[in-house]
Amino acid sequence: MDSKSDAAPPEIARQIVVSGASDVPRVGDTRLHDMLSGPERKALNAIGSVDTYPNADMTIFREGDRARNLYAIASGIVRICRHLDGLDRQVLSFLWPGDIFGLIGDDGLYVNCASTVSAARIHRFPLNRLEPMLLRNPRLQCHLLIKINHDLRAAQRQIITLGHADTYHRLASFLIEMIQHAASSEPDGVRLRLPMARNDIADYLGTTPETVSRGLQRMEREGIMRRISPRVLKFEDLSGLLRLARR
Amino acid sequence: MDSKSDAAPPEIARQIVVSGASDVPRVGDTRLHDMLSGPERKALNAIGSVDTYPNADMTIFREGDRARNLYAIASGIVRICRHLDGLDRQVLSFLWPGDIFGLIGDDGLYVNCASTVSAARIHRFPLNRLEPMLLRNPRLQCHLLIKINHDLRAAQRQIITLGHADTYHRLASFLIEMIQHAASSEPDGVRLRLPMARNDIADYLGTTPETVSRGLQRMEREGIMRRISPRVLKFEDLSGLLRLARR
């Protein structure tokens, strides 16, 4: 195991957090509010309201429900998933504050279901008020286009992760994704607090909680990170992690 | 093996071809031209031109190229893919006549690469002429939004296929997808002509050509279809195929 890159965690950390490994979008790029000028933001706020979900694992909407709203996360984490046959499910994405969701099929029904991973506050914009606004406001529509573009690229990145790599490398990709969202850089490494359970990670990566555990175990054995607690990881060799995820 | 559903291929065929298995978009839904009124279509044609690619495996653009055009397929099949390390690649999607492509990253570069699977004729719309058109034409922009929505849902479907199923079931999903695009219903079953090689199928499903072969072999053994030639399959038990892909 070569250790020529164990030396400088801070710059590697910056490399990951600032610019992303490949084409990972910077955090905040997809925030609808951030990209709007004053009056547009005000108009948007006028038709929206904020719901509070006090707990994890609360349903926001189900696949097949009639789509009435577009949602935007103010705080907390949301998971988008599809249920397959009873108990089997695939987590399509984890969403963070600023992200928008509510993908609608041609039939006007939600394609996926959405639920909270943690407690959350979520903006809700009724479609019947949003739609005329979009038609009158090409700039707002354009922002939505950009946002969906981001989602599409994110989906393609996951296709690559799922199609190409074995579980160990998938896990590395996932952790980098998480670090880009939620890591705090510290003098002795990068601290990552995972908001979701092993179960969620497994369903996101198309594997099982057991295999996720074993992957983390192996990373610890190989000196990439340490498990402070099940949900808190401290990375000591980020370049090693990057090397694992390198596609 | 129950054979209660071997009886009525025609209606099963219709079920697949017309409405799709789950939320598979109907063929043609994503055609930009089809959704536009006369003058819009004319304006679009005015700024576009048509390129002819006489052979398979010709590069249209590479990932990292500066993005200058949006493309739309007039005839032929195109594959969108990402190269990982030298020889390894992931096929993200196969595109058909009417489909649009040219996904652009925030940096103005193409995110993926595009190449022909068969000979093809392809519309090319320069972005510097298309962009002002879009800003002035909310309806056109809206159609683009709908189109990207389709792509996103397609990507999510593939995530589910890749994350959940074993290769045999993935292959079934893939074949249904192909049937929806390219099948011709005949009295004694449904004939499917595959435009792409085993290699492409493998890279699309995250597996190997050998495993694809074995999957086809098994389907033949289980009476789902027969291989007329490597590229031509005749399905005799579509409901069996559907059962395999049932998510």
Place this chain on the structure above:
DNA sequence: CGGCTAGTTGATGGGTATCAATAATTGTGG
């Protein structure tokens, strides 16, 4: 502090990637 859920670790069988060899198909030039 006790019950409970979430997480970890261990053993085993099945699926599939890999390597290798053969067969079929396509393309090319005589």
Place this chain on the structure above:
DNA sequence: CCACAATTATTGATACCCATCAACTAGCCG
């Protein structure tokens, strides 16, 4: 139009990864 070469597809054998089942441990919340 045929024959040969080159490519593509198929089939076989083997090793390895990982899902599954099971047992145990560690956090967590009342």
